[in-house]
Amino acid sequence: MKYRFLLFDADCTLLDFPADMTQAFHRMYAAQFAAQRPFQPELLDCYEACNNRAWARFERGECAKGQLYISRFVEFLAQTGLSGDPEAVNASYFEALAQTGTPYPGAVELLRELYGSFQLYMITNGNVVSQMPRLRHAGLAEYFQEVFVSEAVGVGKPDKRYFDYVADHIPGFRAAEALVIGDSPSSDVQGAINAGLDSLWYDPPGLNHTRPQRFTYRAETYGGILEILRNV
Ligand SMILES: [Mg+2]
Known part of the structure:
Protein backbone atom coordinates (compact mmCIF):
# COMPACT_ATOMS: atom_id res chain seq x y z
CA MET A 1 0.00 0.00 0.00
CA ALA A 98 -20.27 23.09 19.79
CA GLN A 99 -23.68 21.49 20.30
CA THR A 100 -23.85 20.37 16.68
CA GLY A 101 -22.03 17.63 14.77
CA THR A 102 -23.75 16.22 11.69
CA PRO A 103 -21.80 13.59 9.75
CA TYR A 104 -22.61 13.11 6.08
CA PRO A 105 -24.37 9.80 5.40
CA GLY A 106 -21.65 7.16 5.02
CA ALA A 107 -18.90 9.17 6.78
CA VAL A 108 -18.76 6.92 9.85
CA GLU A 109 -18.80 3.80 7.65
CA LEU A 110 -15.97 5.22 5.53
CA LEU A 111 -13.76 5.72 8.58
CA ARG A 112 -14.69 2.32 9.98
CA GLU A 113 -13.61 0.78 6.68
CA LEU A 114 -10.26 2.59 6.69
CA TYR A 115 -9.52 2.22 10.39
CA GLY A 116 -6.96 -0.50 10.99
CA SER A 117 -5.53 -0.39 7.47
CA PHE A 118 -4.45 3.25 7.72
CA GLN A 119 -3.49 5.72 10.41
CA LEU A 120 -6.13 8.42 10.40
CA TYR A 121 -5.39 11.99 11.38
CA MET A 122 -7.63 15.00 11.17
CA ILE A 123 -6.39 18.30 9.78
CA THR A 124 -8.95 21.02 10.34
CA ASN A 125 -9.09 24.80 10.27
CA GLY A 126 -12.10 24.75 12.58
CA ASN A 127 -11.99 26.30 16.03
CA VAL A 128 -10.83 24.73 19.26
CA VAL A 129 -14.07 25.33 21.17
CA SER A 130 -16.46 23.58 18.83
CA GLN A 131 -14.47 21.19 16.63
CA MET A 132 -13.83 18.35 19.11
CA PRO A 133 -17.40 18.29 20.47
CA ARG A 134 -18.73 18.27 16.90
CA LEU A 135 -16.52 15.32 15.96
CA ARG A 136 -17.65 13.45 19.06
CA HIS A 137 -21.33 14.16 18.45
CA ALA A 138 -20.90 12.97 14.87
CA GLY A 139 -19.32 9.70 16.05
CA LEU A 140 -16.10 10.44 14.13
CA ALA A 141 -13.61 11.35 16.89
CA GLU A 142 -12.77 7.80 17.94
CA TYR A 143 -11.31 6.91 14.53
CA PHE A 144 -8.59 9.56 14.63
CA GLN A 145 -5.21 9.10 16.29
CA GLU A 146 -5.01 12.84 16.65
CA VAL A 147 -6.97 15.91 15.63
CA PHE A 148 -4.86 18.89 14.59
CA VAL A 149 -6.98 22.01 15.02
CA SER A 150 -5.25 24.92 13.30
CA GLU A 151 -6.15 27.34 16.06
CA ALA A 152 -4.23 25.22 18.59
CA VAL A 153 -1.32 24.87 16.15
CA GLY A 154 -1.16 28.65 15.70
CA VAL A 155 -1.25 28.56 11.90
CA GLY A 156 -3.68 26.87 9.51
CA LYS A 157 -4.04 25.20 6.14
CA PRO A 158 -2.78 25.88 3.48
CA ASP A 159 0.32 27.24 5.26
CA LYS A 160 3.28 24.88 5.00
CA ARG A 161 4.10 25.54 8.65
CA TYR A 162 0.81 23.90 9.66
CA PHE A 163 1.72 20.75 7.74
CA ASP A 164 5.25 20.83 9.18
CA TYR A 165 3.70 20.84 12.65
CA VAL A 166 1.45 17.92 11.74
CA ALA A 167 4.40 15.96 10.29
CA ASP A 168 6.45 16.61 13.44
CA HIS A 169 3.65 15.28 15.65
CA ILE A 170 2.91 12.04 13.82
CA PRO A 171 5.19 9.20 14.98
CA GLY A 172 7.18 7.74 12.08
CA PHE A 173 5.69 10.18 9.58
CA ARG A 174 6.94 9.94 6.01
CA ALA A 175 5.74 12.49 3.45
CA ALA A 176 5.79 9.90 0.66
CA GLU A 177 3.31 7.76 2.63
CA ALA A 178 0.88 10.57 3.46
CA LEU A 179 -2.24 11.62 1.60
CA VAL A 180 -4.31 14.75 2.23
CA ILE A 181 -8.04 14.16 1.70
CA GLY A 182 -10.32 17.19 1.58
CA ASP A 183 -12.86 19.21 -0.36
CA SER A 184 -11.20 22.59 -0.43
CA PRO A 185 -8.94 23.52 -3.36
CA SER A 186 -7.66 26.57 -1.47
CA SER A 187 -6.85 24.97 1.89
CA ASP A 188 -6.58 21.18 1.42
CA VAL A 189 -5.27 20.74 -2.12
CA GLN A 190 -3.14 23.90 -2.01
CA GLY A 191 -1.90 22.92 1.45
CA ALA A 192 -0.80 19.53 0.14
CA ILE A 193 1.03 21.25 -2.73
CA ASN A 194 2.73 23.66 -0.31
CA ALA A 195 3.80 20.78 1.91
CA GLY A 196 4.90 18.51 -0.95
CA LEU A 197 2.23 15.89 -0.18
CA ASP A 198 -0.12 13.97 -2.44
CA SER A 199 -3.77 15.02 -2.37
CA LEU A 200 -7.12 13.40 -2.91
CA TRP A 201 -9.54 16.16 -3.84
CA TYR A 202 -12.97 15.17 -2.55
CA ASP A 203 -15.35 16.82 -4.98
CA PRO A 204 -18.93 15.75 -4.30
CA PRO A 205 -21.57 17.19 -6.62
CA GLY A 206 -23.03 20.45 -5.38
CA LEU A 207 -20.11 22.09 -3.59
CA ASN A 208 -19.26 24.10 -6.71
CA HIS A 209 -15.60 24.56 -6.01
CA THR A 210 -13.31 25.89 -8.70
CA ARG A 211 -11.26 22.99 -10.01
CA PRO A 212 -7.75 23.07 -8.53
CA GLN A 213 -4.93 23.33 -11.05
CA ARG A 214 -3.17 20.30 -9.66
CA PHE A 215 -4.15 17.33 -7.49
CA THR A 216 -3.11 13.69 -7.27
CA TYR A 217 -6.54 12.02 -7.19
CA ARG A 218 -10.15 13.10 -7.31
CA ALA A 219 -13.26 11.36 -5.97
CA GLU A 220 -16.90 12.41 -6.02
CA THR A 221 -18.10 9.89 -3.43
CA TYR A 222 -16.86 8.01 -0.37
CA GLY A 223 -16.97 4.87 -2.50
CA GLY A 224 -14.63 6.61 -4.90
CA ILE A 225 -12.22 7.42 -2.06
CA LEU A 226 -12.21 3.76 -0.96
CA GLU A 227 -11.63 2.56 -4.49
CA ILE A 228 -8.61 4.83 -4.95
CA LEU A 229 -7.13 3.79 -1.60
CA ARG A 230 -7.60 0.11 -2.36
CA ASN A 231 -5.90 0.41 -5.74
CA VAL A 232 -2.83 2.55 -5.09
MG1 LIG B 1 -13.45 21.34 4.12
Whole structure:
Protein backbone atom coordinates (compact mmCIF):
# COMPACT_ATOMS: atom_id res chain seq x y z
CA MET A 1 0.00 0.00 0.00
CA LYS A 2 1.38 3.37 -1.03
CA TYR A 3 -0.11 5.37 1.84
CA ARG A 4 -0.05 4.83 5.59
CA PHE A 5 -1.10 8.24 6.87
CA LEU A 6 -4.43 9.70 5.81
CA LEU A 7 -4.86 13.37 6.69
CA PHE A 8 -8.57 14.11 6.56
CA ASP A 9 -10.25 17.48 6.41
CA ALA A 10 -13.39 17.75 8.58
CA ASP A 11 -15.89 20.32 7.29
CA CYS A 12 -17.60 19.61 4.00
CA THR A 13 -15.57 16.40 3.75
CA LEU A 14 -16.91 14.36 6.71
CA LEU A 15 -18.97 16.87 8.68
CA ASP A 16 -21.96 18.63 7.16
CA PHE A 17 -20.84 22.16 7.94
CA PRO A 18 -23.72 23.95 6.20
CA ALA A 19 -26.21 21.98 8.35
CA ASP A 20 -24.28 22.65 11.57
CA MET A 21 -23.68 26.30 10.76
CA THR A 22 -27.34 26.89 9.98
CA GLN A 23 -28.42 25.23 13.22
CA ALA A 24 -25.86 27.19 15.26
CA PHE A 25 -26.74 30.48 13.60
CA HIS A 26 -30.41 30.03 14.41
CA ARG A 27 -29.63 29.26 18.03
CA MET A 28 -27.25 32.22 18.35
CA TYR A 29 -29.73 34.54 16.63
CA ALA A 30 -32.50 33.54 19.00
CA ALA A 31 -30.29 34.32 21.99
CA GLN A 32 -28.69 37.54 20.72
CA PHE A 33 -30.99 39.30 18.28
CA ALA A 34 -34.53 37.91 18.25
CA ALA A 35 -35.68 40.66 20.62
CA GLN A 36 -34.43 43.32 18.14
CA ARG A 37 -35.75 41.79 14.93
CA PRO A 38 -37.48 38.53 14.08
CA PHE A 39 -35.32 36.11 12.11
CA GLN A 40 -35.41 36.33 8.31
CA PRO A 41 -33.57 34.00 5.92
CA GLU A 42 -31.68 37.00 4.39
CA LEU A 43 -29.86 37.39 7.71
CA LEU A 44 -28.34 33.94 7.40
CA ASP A 45 -27.34 34.67 3.78
CA CYS A 46 -25.71 37.89 4.91
CA TYR A 47 -23.77 36.09 7.66
CA GLU A 48 -22.61 33.41 5.23
CA ALA A 49 -21.28 36.02 2.83
CA CYS A 50 -19.46 37.83 5.66
CA ASN A 51 -18.08 34.52 6.92
CA ASN A 52 -16.85 33.43 3.49
CA ARG A 53 -15.08 36.74 2.92
CA ALA A 54 -13.43 36.51 6.35
CA TRP A 55 -12.23 32.94 5.65
CA ALA A 56 -10.84 34.01 2.28
CA ARG A 57 -8.85 36.79 4.00
CA PHE A 58 -7.54 34.24 6.51
CA GLU A 59 -6.53 31.74 3.81
CA ARG A 60 -4.68 34.52 1.96
CA GLY A 61 -2.78 35.17 5.18
CA GLU A 62 -4.28 38.65 5.57
CA CYS A 63 -5.59 38.17 9.09
CA ALA A 64 -5.17 35.98 12.13
CA LYS A 65 -7.78 33.42 13.19
CA GLY A 66 -9.05 35.55 16.07
CA GLN A 67 -9.60 38.49 13.71
CA LEU A 68 -11.41 36.28 11.23
CA TYR A 69 -13.97 35.23 13.85
CA ILE A 70 -14.66 38.73 15.09
CA SER A 71 -14.50 40.56 11.76
CA ARG A 72 -17.27 38.45 10.21
CA PHE A 73 -19.66 39.62 12.94
CA VAL A 74 -18.41 43.22 12.82
CA GLU A 75 -19.33 43.16 9.13
CA PHE A 76 -22.62 41.33 9.80
CA LEU A 77 -23.69 43.93 12.37
CA ALA A 78 -22.71 46.81 10.05
CA GLN A 79 -24.64 45.35 7.11
CA THR A 80 -27.78 44.41 9.00
CA GLY A 81 -27.96 47.38 11.36
CA LEU A 82 -28.43 45.01 14.29
CA SER A 83 -26.67 46.05 17.46
CA GLY A 84 -24.45 43.81 19.52
CA ASP A 85 -20.94 43.12 20.72
CA PRO A 86 -19.14 41.12 17.99
CA GLU A 87 -17.06 39.21 20.53
CA ALA A 88 -20.11 38.19 22.55
CA VAL A 89 -21.99 37.27 19.38
CA ASN A 90 -19.09 35.14 18.21
CA ALA A 91 -18.84 33.41 21.60
CA SER A 92 -22.56 32.70 21.49
CA TYR A 93 -22.21 31.28 17.98
CA PHE A 94 -19.33 28.98 18.98
CA GLU A 95 -21.25 27.79 22.01
CA ALA A 96 -24.15 26.87 19.73
CA LEU A 97 -21.85 25.32 17.12
CA ALA A 98 -20.27 23.09 19.79
CA GLN A 99 -23.68 21.49 20.30
CA THR A 100 -23.85 20.37 16.68
CA GLY A 101 -22.03 17.63 14.77
CA THR A 102 -23.75 16.22 11.69
CA PRO A 103 -21.80 13.59 9.75
CA TYR A 104 -22.61 13.11 6.08
CA PRO A 105 -24.37 9.80 5.40
CA GLY A 106 -21.65 7.16 5.02
CA ALA A 107 -18.90 9.17 6.78
CA VAL A 108 -18.76 6.92 9.85
CA GLU A 109 -18.80 3.80 7.65
CA LEU A 110 -15.97 5.22 5.53
CA LEU A 111 -13.76 5.72 8.58
CA ARG A 112 -14.69 2.32 9.98
CA GLU A 113 -13.61 0.78 6.68
CA LEU A 114 -10.26 2.59 6.69
CA TYR A 115 -9.52 2.22 10.39
CA GLY A 116 -6.96 -0.50 10.99
CA SER A 117 -5.53 -0.39 7.47
CA PHE A 118 -4.45 3.25 7.72
CA GLN A 119 -3.49 5.72 10.41
CA LEU A 120 -6.13 8.42 10.40
CA TYR A 121 -5.39 11.99 11.38
CA MET A 122 -7.63 15.00 11.17
CA ILE A 123 -6.39 18.30 9.78
CA THR A 124 -8.95 21.02 10.34
CA ASN A 125 -9.09 24.80 10.27
CA GLY A 126 -12.10 24.75 12.58
CA ASN A 127 -11.99 26.30 16.03
CA VAL A 128 -10.83 24.73 19.26
CA VAL A 129 -14.07 25.33 21.17
CA SER A 130 -16.46 23.58 18.83
CA GLN A 131 -14.47 21.19 16.63
CA MET A 132 -13.83 18.35 19.11
CA PRO A 133 -17.40 18.29 20.47
CA ARG A 134 -18.73 18.27 16.90
CA LEU A 135 -16.52 15.32 15.96
CA ARG A 136 -17.65 13.45 19.06
CA HIS A 137 -21.33 14.16 18.45
CA ALA A 138 -20.90 12.97 14.87
CA GLY A 139 -19.32 9.70 16.05
CA LEU A 140 -16.10 10.44 14.13
CA ALA A 141 -13.61 11.35 16.89
CA GLU A 142 -12.77 7.80 17.94
CA TYR A 143 -11.31 6.91 14.53
CA PHE A 144 -8.59 9.56 14.63
CA GLN A 145 -5.21 9.10 16.29
CA GLU A 146 -5.01 12.84 16.65
CA VAL A 147 -6.97 15.91 15.63
CA PHE A 148 -4.86 18.89 14.59
CA VAL A 149 -6.98 22.01 15.02
CA SER A 150 -5.25 24.92 13.30
CA GLU A 151 -6.15 27.34 16.06
CA ALA A 152 -4.23 25.22 18.59
CA VAL A 153 -1.32 24.87 16.15
CA GLY A 154 -1.16 28.65 15.70
CA VAL A 155 -1.25 28.56 11.90
CA GLY A 156 -3.68 26.87 9.51
CA LYS A 157 -4.04 25.20 6.14
CA PRO A 158 -2.78 25.88 3.48
CA ASP A 159 0.32 27.24 5.26
CA LYS A 160 3.28 24.88 5.00
CA ARG A 161 4.10 25.54 8.65
CA TYR A 162 0.81 23.90 9.66
CA PHE A 163 1.72 20.75 7.74
CA ASP A 164 5.25 20.83 9.18
CA TYR A 165 3.70 20.84 12.65
CA VAL A 166 1.45 17.92 11.74
CA ALA A 167 4.40 15.96 10.29
CA ASP A 168 6.45 16.61 13.44
CA HIS A 169 3.65 15.28 15.65
CA ILE A 170 2.91 12.04 13.82
CA PRO A 171 5.19 9.20 14.98
CA GLY A 172 7.18 7.74 12.08
CA PHE A 173 5.69 10.18 9.58
CA ARG A 174 6.94 9.94 6.01
CA ALA A 175 5.74 12.49 3.45
CA ALA A 176 5.79 9.90 0.66
CA GLU A 177 3.31 7.76 2.63
CA ALA A 178 0.88 10.57 3.46
CA LEU A 179 -2.24 11.62 1.60
CA VAL A 180 -4.31 14.75 2.23
CA ILE A 181 -8.04 14.16 1.70
CA GLY A 182 -10.32 17.19 1.58
CA ASP A 183 -12.86 19.21 -0.36
CA SER A 184 -11.20 22.59 -0.43
CA PRO A 185 -8.94 23.52 -3.36
CA SER A 186 -7.66 26.57 -1.47
CA SER A 187 -6.85 24.97 1.89
CA ASP A 188 -6.58 21.18 1.42
CA VAL A 189 -5.27 20.74 -2.12
CA GLN A 190 -3.14 23.90 -2.01
CA GLY A 191 -1.90 22.92 1.45
CA ALA A 192 -0.80 19.53 0.14
CA ILE A 193 1.03 21.25 -2.73
CA ASN A 194 2.73 23.66 -0.31
CA ALA A 195 3.80 20.78 1.91
CA GLY A 196 4.90 18.51 -0.95
CA LEU A 197 2.23 15.89 -0.18
CA ASP A 198 -0.12 13.97 -2.44
CA SER A 199 -3.77 15.02 -2.37
CA LEU A 200 -7.12 13.40 -2.91
CA TRP A 201 -9.54 16.16 -3.84
CA TYR A 202 -12.97 15.17 -2.55
CA ASP A 203 -15.35 16.82 -4.98
CA PRO A 204 -18.93 15.75 -4.30
CA PRO A 205 -21.57 17.19 -6.62
CA GLY A 206 -23.03 20.45 -5.38
CA LEU A 207 -20.11 22.09 -3.59
CA ASN A 208 -19.26 24.10 -6.71
CA HIS A 209 -15.60 24.56 -6.01
CA THR A 210 -13.31 25.89 -8.70
CA ARG A 211 -11.26 22.99 -10.01
CA PRO A 212 -7.75 23.07 -8.53
CA GLN A 213 -4.93 23.33 -11.05
CA ARG A 214 -3.17 20.30 -9.66
CA PHE A 215 -4.15 17.33 -7.49
CA THR A 216 -3.11 13.69 -7.27
CA TYR A 217 -6.54 12.02 -7.19
CA ARG A 218 -10.15 13.10 -7.31
CA ALA A 219 -13.26 11.36 -5.97
CA GLU A 220 -16.90 12.41 -6.02
CA THR A 221 -18.10 9.89 -3.43
CA TYR A 222 -16.86 8.01 -0.37
CA GLY A 223 -16.97 4.87 -2.50
CA GLY A 224 -14.63 6.61 -4.90
CA ILE A 225 -12.22 7.42 -2.06
CA LEU A 226 -12.21 3.76 -0.96
CA GLU A 227 -11.63 2.56 -4.49
CA ILE A 228 -8.61 4.83 -4.95
CA LEU A 229 -7.13 3.79 -1.60
CA ARG A 230 -7.60 0.11 -2.36
CA ASN A 231 -5.90 0.41 -5.74
CA VAL A 232 -2.83 2.55 -5.09
MG1 LIG B 1 -13.45 21.34 4.12
